[in-house]
Amino acid sequence: MREICVIGGNRYFGKRLIGRLTAAGDRVTVVNRGSSAPPAGTVHLIADRDDEDSLERALGSRTFDVVVDQVCYTPRQAEIARRVFARRTGRYVMTSTVEVYEDEDTAAPVGEGAVDPRAVAVHHDLPWDDPEFLDAHYGEGKRQAEAVFAAGPDFPHVAVRVAHVLGGDDDFTGRVEHYAERIRAGEAIAVPPVNRPATYIHVEEIADFLFWTVGETFTGPVNAASHGSLSTGELCDAIAAHLPDGKVLLRAVEAGEVSPFSFSRSYGMDNSRATKLGFAFGDAREWLARAVAETLGKGD
Template identity: 55%
Template sequence: MQRICVIGGSRYFGKLLVERLRATGHQVTVINRGSTRPPAGVEHLVADRDDEASLIAALGSRTFDVVVDQVCYTPVQAAIAARAFGGRTRRYVMTSTIEVYDPATAALPTAPTGTPVPEDGVDPATWLVAMDLPWHDEAYLEAHYAEGKRQAEAVFTRTGGFAFASVRSAHVLGGGAQEFTGRLAYYTERIRRGEEIPVHAQALPTVFIHYEELARLLLWAATAADFTGAVNACSDGLLEVRDLAATVAAQVGRKPVYRVVSAGETASPFSCDRHYAMSNTRAKELGFTFSRAVDWLPGAVAEALTASATPTT
């Protein structure tokens, strides 16, 4: 049994992670702002992670074996957490994102065309941190999501007091109505209604992960593995937007209607005009086994179709 603290963990794969940590016998503490209570048997601390004094007061004298941070988006949040948990935990795992590799958001090393990017494509140890940017402005943060995650990783990487690991998640799908971004529902609804799907003329592939697989990987990273640095979390196999739409179409019984976007026009989710895939080799070498995206995608589509057909109350 380990003492695990989860910051966030109130929805989607974070909620599932908390449930699995508890089910496997760990002593779990969840920290959030109080809007959602964790499952029975899980300690609940109410605190605003952006308020350092509030966070430290809520923690009291508690110490942990591992902290899993599900909701760190900025270097400011990372710095607060690093101070609050320094000396309280031996290991800190941050959920990060594939978007740290997006060449549209930063000057990044150019990988050979068609080559999934390994973790050293973004090195937090060398990344510039700017605390004085308007990270507390929601509009700014939304527009600079990838940079916020890069800088948060950089802060933790340079902080002593605990071993740090980041899990850079691929695009997460599955779970029906739990998939709160609505990106898969976008395709089920448009194809069902025969509406156009705006895509790039030459859409390039990206990678995905099922929400249950991501919860399983985070459980592994928190309780079974002892690596530091980043690991990429993606199911095996590259998919492009038309592959996704074809899987939906096969279950809906209608052909997708595509429209090629003009230069500068916004395309549909997962239509990538740049190479946007990452390698999961490091996680495999560390002992994690991934599923294939083509094996779980039909089930995820079926869940999305069921959720969209279920009346809301």
């Protein structure tokens, strides 16, 4: 029986990961602030991960084979986690994001080497505790958190850079519904003049990927994305298929806010490292219709 700690993970693909771990016979300890109960069959520890003493007290003398950190957003959080878990786990898996590539302006799929966390400067003096600042600097926060974990060879870790996630009837982001509302009303959907496609991953597939990662031994950054890329138009057409009276109207805008899942720069990831390590991704175009149906409540 493996001892697995999951920090956060009470919703969306996190709860699916926990379900896979418990079904495999792992003993799972979930650490959160206590605002919601974790999935059944887990050990629940209540702690504020931003408070090092609180985290230490909650963990006591526990040790783990693997820690999966679903909610590390800043270098400060990473510093605390590294200090607390350095002597408690043999491997640390951080859920990172495609947003770490936000400054990579290329139409080609981006590989992990484009952002080397060992070369990323860490700035603890930035206002990471300000929610507005953190929201506006989400990718930078993740980059710097990766850099903290990568500082030195004594902390075996993985940074799973997750593509944009679609699917499930519990998608809390509201991004698919954003499009559905406009398509139903025949309202224009704002996109940038040069609107690049992006890579995506289904909610079940990223749960599968994280579960697989827990059982592997590789370290360092790894991209997690289904094969193929999707354009805003393809996503809208898949949504419109469930809204027969709706109409897709894409409108290019030079300035101002654009719709989610419309990008002026590349958010396409090269998944060849994970593929070579042994994970078999699906094709985004093959699961797109199912993902949209799940989120809009149109599934069988």
